[in-house]
Amino acid sequence: MAEKKTNRRDFLFTATYAVGAVGVGATVWPMIDQMNPDASVKALASTEVDVSSLNPGNTITVLWRGKPVFIRRRTEEEIAEAKSVKMEELKDPEKDEDRAKNPEWLVMLGVCTHLGCVPLNDKGDYNGWFCPCHGSHYDISGRIRKGPAPTNMEVPKYEFVNANTIKIG
Amino acid sequence: MSDSEYTPKSKFGKWFNDRLPLLSLASHLTDYPTPKNLNYWWTFGGILTFCLITQIVTGLTLAMHYIAHADMAFESVEHIMRDVNYGWLIRYIHSNGASMFFLAVYIHIFRSLFYGSYKSPREIIWIIGIIIYLLMMAAAFMGYVLPWGQMSFWGATVITNLFSAIPLVGEGIVTWLWGGYSVDNPTLTRFFTLHYLIPFLILGLVVLHIWALHVPGNNNPVGIDIKKPSKDTVPFHPYIVIKDGFALLMFMIVFAFFIFYTPNILGHADNYIEADPLVTPAHIVPEWYLLPFYAILRSVPDKLLGVVAMLSAILILAALPWLDTSKIRSAVFRPLYKQFYWILVADVLILGYVGAMPAEGLYLLIARIATAYYFLHFLVVLPVLGLKEKTLPVPLSITEPVLGGLPNLVTAKNKESLK
Numbered sequence: 001m002a003e004k005k006t007n008r009r010d011f012l013f014t015a016t017y018a019v020g021a022v023g024v025g026a027t028v029w030p031m032i033d034q035m036n037p038d039a040s041v042k043a044l045a046s047t048e049v050d051v052s053s054l055n056p057g058n059t060i061t062v063l064w065r066g067k068p069v070f071i072r073r074r075t076e077e078e079i080a081e082a083k084s085v086k087m088e089e090l091k092d093p094e095k096d097e098d099r100a101k102n103p104e105w106l107v108m109l110g111v112c113t114h115l116g117c118v119p120l121n122d123k124g125d126y127n128g129w130f131c132p133c134h135g136s137h138y139d140i141s142g143r144i145r146k147g148p149a150p151t152n153m154e155v156p157k158y159e160f161v162n163a164n165t166i167k168i169g
Numbered sequence: 170m171s172d173s174e175y176t177p178k179s180k181f182g183k184w185f186n187d188r189l190p191l192l193s194l195a196s197h198l199t200d201y202p203t204p205k206n207l208n209y210w211w212t213f214g215g216i217l218t219f220c221l222i223t224q225i226v227t228g229l230t231l232a233m234h235y236i237a238h239a240d241m242a243f244e245s246v247e248h249i250m251r252d253v254n255y256g257w258l259i260r261y262i263h264s265n266g267a268s269m270f271f272l273a274v275y276i277h278i279f280r281s282l283f284y285g286s287y288k289s290p291r292e293i294i295w296i297i298g299i300i301i302y303l304l305m306m307a308a309a310f311m312g313y314v315l316p317w318g319q320m321s322f323w324g325a326t327v328i329t330n331l332f333s334a335i336p337l338v339g340e341g342i343v344t345w346l347w348g349g350y351s352v353d354n355p356t357l358t359r360f361f362t363l364h365y366l367i368p369f370l371i372l373g374l375v376v377l378h379i380w381a382l383h384v385p386g387n388n389n390p391v392g393i394d395i396k397k398p399s400k401d402t403v404p405f406h407p408y409i410v411i412k413d414g415f416a417l418l419m420f421m422i423v424f425a426f427f428i429f430y431t432p433n434i435l436g437h438a439d440n441y442i443e444a445d446p447l448v449t450p451a452h453i454v455p456e457w458y459l460l461p462f463y464a465i466l467r468s469v470p471d472k473l474l475g476v477v478a479m480l481s482a483i484l485i486l487a488a489l490p491w492l493d494t495s496k497i498r499s500a501v502f503r504p505l506y507k508q509f510y511w512i513l514v515a516d517v518l519i520l521g522y523v524g525a526m527p528a529e530g531l532y533l534l535i536a537r538i539a540t541a542y543y544f545l546h547f548l549v550v551l552p553v554l555g556l557k558e559k560t561l562p563v564p565l566s567i568t569e570p571v572l573g574g575l576p577n578l579v580t581a582k583n584k585e586s587l588k
Contacts, residue, residue, distance in 0.1 A: 032345075035359065041349045061447055066351030068447050114472055116330040117323065118449040133327060133453045134467055135528050150472045 041065075046169030048161065051105075059121050061110055064168045068110035068118050069156065070129075071166065074140065079103045081127070082141040092151045096141045099155050107158050107166060108142045114149035129153070197383070202402035203409050204389035206567050210280040211387070212416030213273050219417055220270040221375065225368050227263040235315065237361035239354035242317035243443040261432040267309050268435045269424050271458035274302060278486075283510055285498030286388040292490040294381040299487045301374050306459065308367040311360040318440030319450050325352045325360070327453060331466075334476040351446060392499025393563055401567040454525055461517050464524030465543070468536040478540065485547050492547055494555025502561040506554055513546050 047064045051071060054060055059072040074082070082096040083103075100106045110118050110129075117133035124130030124137035126145045131138075136147030143152040158168045175196040177183045186192040234253050236245040249256035278298070281287050287295035314325045329346050333339040348355030386397050395401040403409070427435070435457060439450045455463050465482050469475035485492075500507040516539050523536040 035348050036345050037349050066353045115327040132451050148470055148472055
């Protein structure tokens with residue numbers, strides 16, 4: 001046999017495979033993407049919460065995008081405690097000032113960063129939150145201190161619309 | 170396919186069989202030569218087939234009344250329990266049937282581990298079995314979500330969040346699985362679809378599992394290769410059919426006990442509370458059949474490594490035919506392996522127990538030791554044992570130790586000690 005050379009037919013095979021692959025990709029992608037959040041889910045992007053009745057030392061839980069959001073009005077002692085923690089002690093170092101722009105108000109997703117359970121208020125070894133599922137302890141700034149969770153509880157995008165109303169999202 | 174040439178007697182049968190050899194297949198299945206020393210641990214293959222068919226039939230009937238919508242799923246299950254004629258019975262068969270299915274599959278798997286059924290030339294049968302087992306876990310998990318109770322919702326949340334441990338793309342995958350930013354209606358409808366699909370995938374794999382089995386034939390308690398057909402075999406029908414049928418009846422008595430006397434003992438009371446995304450139940454545990462893996466997940470303090478350990482614990486089984494280096498199949502002739510086998514059984518039971526307990530203090534310590542031992546068994550004990558263990562002499566045939574002629578089992582052992 002003659003030595004193998006790239007000929008017209010090889011080119012046609014390669015071109016056919018390439019076009020075929022693009023076609024398969026273009027057909028499969030809609031099947032995959034249909035599982036992503038749809039327009040109606042995305043439309044529920046923000047929630048406004050009236051926090052005027054919340055007393056210092058109390059937490060309310062509101063639903064935002066199907067997830068619980070903790071809003072805690074912290075006391076002076078709690079703020080002092082949150083600020084006093086040294087960065088070296090933290091698994092996911094983050095200053096309290098960066099988590100609560102207005103130190104009196106802590107707003108964060110009430111979702112454990114381990115596997116998504118809702119941590120319990122005023123529980124755990126650090127006077128913050130405790131996740132009953134797999135034993136993660138969070139401090140009064142919502143930072144992970146002990147247990148399997150890798151990161152601090154997430155702070156969502158929010159703003160004070162006026163003195164009494166927080167808009168999340 | 171058939172070992173013997175088969176020709177249908179009737180003219181029509183011959184005409185049909187020449188065009189579609191279903192009669193040849195039936196003849197192969199009837200005459201299929203089976204080792205004559207199979208004990209009752211070998212009846213669980215048939216029992217598992219029964220479990221699969223039961224789940225499919227009861228599942229189809231439940232699907233006629235169930236509504237896969239976050240606002241109506243919980244109510245529709247209560248509607249099945251209270252209003253639908255015999256709805257309570259069909260649902261209890263289906264929910265307890267899942268537990269019975271896993272009970273049977275665990276016995277089936279541990280039978281294979283004891284008698285070395287996974288070894289050459291049966292590796293493909295074993296690997297197909299592991300895939301079936303994985304699909305069973307997926308089907309059971311998604312089925313548990315459908316009633317939309319508290320355990321359904323939070324079980325779904327925890328398990329889907331396992332994927333968030335994957336670096337970089339994890340969060341995106343979880344959102345994609347959910348079809349939203351939390352477990353919600355889109356999650357429920359797709360879980361229902363997949364829960365409906367998977368049993369039929371399993372059914373297809375079961376056909377391959379049996380096909381692959383019929384190539385080398387059954388392993389047997391002595392674990393030796395046998396000549397087929399010979400004095401060592403009996404035809405599948407009627408010998409094995411009757412034995413399987415009797416074992417199935419015994420199994421159905423246990424099954425019926427759960428359905429009629431304690432239908433909820435294997436479930437959790439929390440699942441009779443409708444799903445609430447704001448409140449996590451105080452104590453989340455999966456169904457009993459997933460507890461050992463759950464214990465492994467929780468015993469590792471790092472999120473990603475915990476998930477990796479849990480998945481490895483299952484996938485390591487697929488490598489078992491190559492991790493076990495011993496040429497002897499049956500534990501009957503492996504005095505050391507037999508002891509390690511029972512330690513492994515105890516280890517898995519301990520993992521199951523601590524998986525149901527809170528992950529703290531002594532329980533956590535026990536879970537860590539048991540997890541370490543689990544991997545040690547497969548990665549160290551089995552490879553080393555195959556090279557170091559002094560095995561007992563195996564008989565040359567199944568008939569030999571029974572119908573006289575040396576060496577039989579007992580004399581073989583004595584001979585060994587005389588040396």
